[in-house]
Amino acid sequence: EADIYQTPRYLVIGTGKKITLECSQTMGHDKMYWYQQDPGMELHLIHYSYGVNSTEKGDLSSESTVSRIRTEHFPLTLESARPSHTSQYLCASSDPGQGNTEAFFGQGTRLTVV
Amino acid sequence: TQLLEQSPQFLSIQEGENLTVYCNSSSVFSSLQWYRQEPGEGPVLLVTVVTGGEVKKLKRLTFQFGDARKDSSLHITAAQPGDTGLYLCAGAKGGNYQLIWGAGTKLIIKP
Numbered sequence: 544e545a546d547i548y549q550t551p552r553y554l555v556i557g558t559g560k561k562i563t564l565e566c567s568q569t570m571g572h573d574k575m576y577w578y579q580q581d582p583g584m585e586l587h588l589i590h591y592s593y594g595v596n597s598t599e600k601g602d603l604s605s606e607s608t609v610s611r612i613r614t615e616h617f618p619l620t621l622e623s624a625r626p627s628h629t630s631q632y633l634c635a636s637s638d639p640g641q642g643n644t645e646a647f648f649g650q651g652t653r654l655t656v657v
Numbered sequence: 658t659q660l661l662e663q664s665p666q667f668l669s670i671q672e673g674e675n676l677t678v679y680c681n682s683s684s685v686f687s688s689l690q691w692y693r694q695e696p697g698e699g700p701v702l703l704v705t706v707v708t709g710g711e712v713k714k715l716k717r718l719t720f721q722f723g724d725a726r727k728d729s730s731l732h733i734t735a736a737q738p739g740d741t742g743l744y745l746c747a748g749a750k751g752g753n754y755q756l757i758w759g760a761g762t763k764l765i766i767k768p
Binding site: 582583584585586588633635637643644645646647648649650651653 | 696697702
């Protein structure tokens with residue numbers, strides 16, 4: 544069982560609100576990722592991190608920002624939520640140091656902006 | 658441009674039937690993974706294939722990596738309703754093992 548946790552699981556919020564989606568892992572993994580996924584559709588990488596103080600934008604442009612102050616914590620923030628941000632957000636981590644590329648995913652946060 | 662093409666995009670079959678889904682690319686990958694995702698959950702790794710031509714079995718699921726390490730297939734024998742889900746393939750490339758994801762195959766097994 545993967546030790547990666549996302550909170551909240553579900554969030555309904557009004558337009559213009561600032562939100563932070565939390566992601567924590569206890570596996571000591573250096574690499575962490577945020578994906579955006581519409582239900583049953585493909586994953587889109589929006590942010591990733593190779594370690595503390597490292598953050599990069601992914602393939603899909605996103606108005607969100609991330610930070611990586613501690614190895615285990617990789618929160619995602621939306622300064623001003625809009626209905627177009629409605630989606631599922633998945634956090635993942637991996638430890639490719641030994642050539643193992645397996646990504647461990649959290650259960651996701653289903654965000655609805657009204 | 659999708660580097661990993663999965664087909665079919667959607668498949669609905671009766672319990673007990675066999676099926677194969679495909680993951681194809683023009684790129685070479687150092688390894689390829691298959692994940693299954695159930696509604697409301699994150700994807701979970703099923704298998705990683707590394708060597709060209711490799712075949713791995715997981716109960717009724719058989720995974721094959723192409724000889725040239727550009728493509729893979731997943732065959733399910735005697736499908737069951739519990740196999741229902743979104744099946745995603747992901748290829749690892751480069752020294753930092755960045756994962757490239759396919760768009761997924763949505764599989765429904767009807768009782």
